[in-house]
Amino acid sequence: MQTRQIRLARRPIGEPVDDDYEFTTRDLPELQEGQVLLRTIYLSLDPYMRGRMSDAKSYAQPLDIGDVMLGQTVCEVVESASDRRAVGDIVLAFTGWQTHAVVQGKHTRKLDPSAAPITTALGVLGMPGFTAYGGLLGIGHPQEGDTVVVAAATGPVGSAVGQIARVKGARAVGIAGGPEKCAALIDDFGFDAAVDHRAPDFVERLAGATPDGIDVYFENVGGRVTNAVIDRFNPFARMPVCGVISGYNAVDGLADADRLAPDFLHRILVDRLTIRGFIQDEFIESHHEDFVRDMTAWVGDGRVRYREDIVEGLDQAPEAFRGLLTGRNFGKLLIRVGDDPT
Amino acid sequence: MQTRQIRLARRPIGEPVDDDYEFTTRDLPELQEGQVLLRTIYLSLDPYMRGRMSDAKSYAQPLDIGDVMLGQTVCEVVESASDRRAVGDIVLAFTGWQTHAVVQGKHTRKLDPSAAPITTALGVLGMPGFTAYGGLLGIGHPQEGDTVVVAAATGPVGSAVGQIARVKGARAVGIAGGPEKCAALIDDFGFDAAVDHRAPDFVERLAGATPDGIDVYFENVGGRVTNAVIDRFNPFARMPVCGVISGYNAVDGLADADRLAPDFLHRILVDRLTIRGFIQDEFIESHHEDFVRDMTAWVGDGRVRYREDIVEGLDQAPEAFRGLLTGRNFGKLLIRVGDDPT
The missing domain is CATH 3.90.180.10 (Medium-chain alcohol dehydrogenases, catalytic domain)
Structure with missing residues (x-):
């Protein structure tokens, strides 16, 4: 064999x-x-x-x-x-x-x-879905009425983050590349708003999609998307850091536009932000049983696609x-x- | 009048x-x-x-x-x-x-x-002392045997952070400017180690003073000190952000050396760091009563100078x-x- x-x-x-x-x-x-x-x-x-x-x-x-x-x-x-x-x-x-x-x-x-x-x-019922579930609920703590933003939003993690946020009563805003993916965020995944990061006026569109600021940003891309989100954070916002895919292929460091805003630490202080890196396995004990129960039910009744x-x-x-x-x-x-x- | x-x-x-x-x-x-x-x-x-x-x-x-x-x-x-x-x-x-x-x-x-x-x-018994107490205990969660680092360490916040860390059984490492302040950290405030950020080999000295890495960094300065600390973080390290004094007078943004390391987000992810901005007033309800009791006692018995x-x-x-x-x-x-x- x-x-x-x-x-x-x-x-x-x-x-x-x-x-x-x-x-x-x-x-x-x-x-x-x-x-x-x-x-x-x-x-x-x-x-x-x-x-x-x-x-x-x-x-x-x-x-x-x-x-x-x-x-x-x-x-x-x-x-x-x-x-x-x-x-x-x-x-x-x-x-x-x-x-x-x-x-x-x-x-x-x-x-x-x-x-x-x-x-x-x-x-959705495996590692990517659990990454979304554990990171969003274990760190992001979305509250009813919060605005939750996630990038790479049509991916398995991002699409689950937005839909779980909505189950919890939050407003879900997805960031994705191109009009086709953005349409899918609204039509297929039920996000409240979608923002195309390739649009020249991305920053303005993000502002328009988050009129009440941003309470949770589930980070999986990094770069200029992150900088635009930071500018919209409300006090006590939470940012679970799940991945930084924009930098994974970087060779000589990041381009200037993809580096963190120079006043990032100052924004953390002023807005009393919580930035928290995680790997999904740390939530297994605390969240996996709930994940299996909830996510199976939500996929079953169509709340999570x-x-x-x-x-x-x-x-x-x-x-x-x-x-x-x-x-x-x-x-x-x-x-x-x-x-x-x- | x-x-x-x-x-x-x-x-x-x-x-x-x-x-x-x-x-x-x-x-x-x-x-x-x-x-x-x-x-x-x-x-x-x-x-x-x-x-x-x-x-x-x-x-x-x-x-x-x-x-x-x-x-x-x-x-x-x-x-x-x-x-x-x-x-x-x-x-x-x-x-x-x-x-x-x-x-x-x-x-x-x-x-x-x-x-x-x-x-x-x-x-020490007022706002600066409470800032140290609330931020260190409410966010930093120093454990017995942890290495706790603080900069501006001879200041009222920094000196309290280090001494409270020691009361909690952690190893306290202070960063300060010049040999006189560094000597005071050891002799007057009882820190376990002191590192002069003006020394040309500051990065190597910091490594020497933190052989087991860094578990808590109480941030009040920012800049290249922060970047050096980030490189020494252990998994699950905590970084309460109390201030970023190195940037307070910045006019045209920070010098390159004072900008956050470009891979900061990646480090947050990989080491599953918690970065948390705070203003002391958020800890009043949860920590102020304990602060008055503890700090008065510790100043009284000489554990905090x-x-x-x-x-x-x-x-x-x-x-x-x-x-x-x-x-x-x-x-x-x-x-x-x-x-x-x-």
Whole structure:
């Protein structure tokens, strides 16, 4: 049994290029007691992966050169030597950019395909949805009537942030790139307002969309969007910092327009802001049980909708990942690595 | 009865110069029922006053041109038409840069000169001490064994922060300008380490003084000191933002070295930092009672020490205030406006 893999060949400088990856095919080992052989159906691509390709200090160990590119996956169990998993089970795993893998059965989580589409385990009901839920509720504390702003708002995290904000009685304002995404924010995701960050008068549009100022800004992009938002903060505003995607490919530091406003600290003081970085795992104990209950219900009754952007074939992952870092995708980016279960 | 006053003549550009002030003498009104005539003994000079001289957005209304310069004072009651205050009472008031004032008796707080030196009501047992107490305990949450760093560390806020940190079992590291102040941090205030921000190898010295990284940074200066501290933050570090004095006189924005590190947001994310601006008044309900109890006890038993820098004569206030904004003073800066009570 073999697996086709994409490995990290060298550390990217700026935007990852094809030569930063190595495409290989490897033999898989025989199953040991407790292990399962998995066939990848869906691979999740997420911005955090860019950080793991670099060796800059981060919250997690970087990949080593030669490692298989990492990532969460939905897989089918093809062979099992684990009494926890049966052939045919659909499971959530962390097998990365490859077609097959051998892992411990206990390192997979069994999914119920009849309860929700299996792709949602990588999106609205998975890590991205939980990132939105934990960060917004655990740090942002949206109150009834608050204005909550989120950028990359058609993405799996941003779209969940806005919709959860609305469930909590807040006004949701989404920032996205281009009129098509902005229309989707209103029409598909039910945001109260949408602002196109590519518009020349973006700053004025943001002001027009937030007449009562901004109480919560869920940060996942950084750069000039952030600076414009800071200028609209109300006293005691909260800013959960989930990601800074605009800087992930930066090589020689950020352009001046993308640097934080020079008076950022002064604004923090004057407006008594709370800026708080987080990684979703810190909220597992405090919020995960509630997340599963709430988000399943909200997706079920249509209060939270999601959009997927499914790209066919493992070999397309590098190009799709470049698009993710530059905003070309539209919805949760998934690679369909293998056929859906029959 | 007359009062000699210093008023705001125009808004300063950069460092306030003499012509930004107007020295005047005015007649005081007759006392109305409930009012008292006060003679100023001590005037407190504090960095926040610089902000009130400008009309930039802030948490408080700026002074109008022509207003008496503001400030907290310790005064003696010279005449009283208030049944709350008697002639001879020593009171805490907010009468600003002038020798005398008529105010409502209920807008003063009576001090007990036998309990503590009356100057402490403007320093360690007053607003600066409470700023340290509320911000450090309410936001910084120092834990036993944590490393707590504070700059402007010989000032009334900084020296209290370090000493309160030690009471809580943390390691206190102070940053100050020049060897004399650094020696005082160790010898007089009991800090565990002191770092001279004027030293050419400041960054290396800070690293040497914080071998286990930094868990709490009480921010009151900004600029390159802040950038050096950010590089030493441990995961989940907390940064109460109390002031940004290095920028208060900035005219055309900050010099490059004083701007926040370009990857500041990324560091917030990666290290899951909490950055939180505050004004001391938000902690009154939650912390003031404890502050009075604790700080009085700690000053009494010598666990918290304080240093005062007393300048003679109201007319010296503008020059002394310039020194405060550039670090020339050494300890809590007070103007002795009138004789101590006999």
